Amino acid sequence: MLVPTTAAVRRAGARLLKRYSTESRTSSLADVIAAVRANDEAVVDLLEPALAEINPAARWLNDEHGSGPIEDGEWWLIDPVGGNLNAIHGMTDWNIGVSLVRDGRPVLAVVYFPLFDEMFTATEGGGAFLNGVRLTVSDKTSLDGALAGTGQAQPGQPAEIAEKTGASFTAMAKAALYVRVSVPVTHQLAQVAAGRMDVHWQHDNVRAHASGVLLVQEAGGVVTGLDGEPWTIDTPEYVAAAPGVHGAALDVLSRR
Numbered sequence: 610m611l612v613p614t615t616a617a618v619r620r621a622g623a624r625l626l627k628r629y630s631t632e633s634r635t636s637s638l639a640d641v642i643a644a645v646r647a648n649d650e651a652v653v654d655l656l657e658p659a660l661a662e663i664n665p666a667a668r669w670l671n672d673e674h675g676s677g678p679i680e681d682g683e684w685w686l687i688d689p690v691g692g693n694l695n696a697i698h699g700m701t702d703w704n705i706g707v708s709l710v711r712d713g714r715p716v717l718a719v720v721y722f723p724l725f726d727e728m729f730t731a732t733e734g735g736g737a738f739l740n741g742v743r744l745t746v747s748d749k750t751s752l753d754g755a756l757a758g759t760g761q762a763q764p765g766q767p768a769e770i771a772e773k774t775g776a777s778f779t780a781m782a783k784a785a786l787y788v789r790v791s792v793p794v795t796h797q798l799a800q801v802a803a804g805r806m807d808v809h810w811q812h813d814n815v816r817a818h819a820s821g822v823l824l825v826q827e828a829g830g831v832v833t834g835l836d837g838e839p840w841t842i843d844t845p846e847y848v849a850a851a852p853g854v855h856g857a858a859l860d861v862l863s864r865r
Contacts, residue, residue: 614660614663614707615721617659617663618656618705618719619728620655620659621721622705624651625648625723626723629696629699630699633697634698648697649689652687653687656689660685660707667683668682669684669685670686678842679710681713682712683709685707686816687817688793688817690705691704691794691795692792692796704795704799705721706817708819708823710816713842713843714733717733717823718732718819718824720821720824722796722799729799731823731826731827735827737824737825744804745804745829746802746829746830747853748851749807749853749854750853750854751853751854752857752858753784755785755807755808755851755854756788756805756807757810758789759788759812760792760811761792763813773812781810781862794809794811794821795817798824801851802827802828803828808849808854808855809825809850810846810858810862811847813846814843814845816842822840829851829852830849830852831849831852833848833855834848835862835863
């Protein structure tokens with residue numbers, strides 16, 4: 610199932626590349642919304658029939674900002690253009706994310722960075738890979754040498770989440786070597802899986818993050834709620850990190 614899913618996502622990426630331009634600019638909120646919807650529709654129109662053919666038993670959930678529990682069974686969870694606002698403003702951090710979730714547990718993930726032709730894939734129990742090369746999280750053991758990050762899961766986040774993010778950034782910036790705040794979240798999770806970053810934490814988990822979470826888990830990382838309990842698809846807040854710094858990151862975030 611992974612091979613045809615990867616092929617479908619690659620085709621969607623090629624379609625988005627034709628729409629993308631570093632000269633892209635929008636002049637109003639209405640223009641932004643229209644451009645975001647057009648990009649999403651271009652991907653969904655290709656992926657929905659392709660994934661239905663790959664696994665007809667799986668239901669389809671194109672709700673990139675949805676959160677909370679999900680019914681049992683198999684679901685395709687789609688983030689058509691992670692970082693869509695970046696894409697429509699001519700920036701480079703954007704991707705296409707797909708996961709197959711079974712009874713609330715991600716079992717397959719594909720996250721594709723078309724601009725760099727980086728295809729991140731994972732299957733439950735089968736490891737995580739970048740362009741076919743197995744991934745392993747970093748071997749850092751101390752936050753003072755760690756690269757950490759967080760970001761918004763969606764535009765217009767509630768004030769409570771913004772305040773938590775600001776407070777936790779301050780706390781982590783005092784402990785880690787470098788802290789970034791950026792989107793999309795799946796970009797950062799993929800970087801943790803690849804060992805390029807060491808920690809990512811999130812105060813507003815959405816179901817579309819499942820693809821990135823599986824990448825980190827299958828690369829040997831640890832993903833838990835900020836309470837230290839194992840991550841589930843409806844965990845409200847979480848931290849994904851290399852094993853050697855996960856505990857320290859939890860400690861910092863719990864003291865924010």
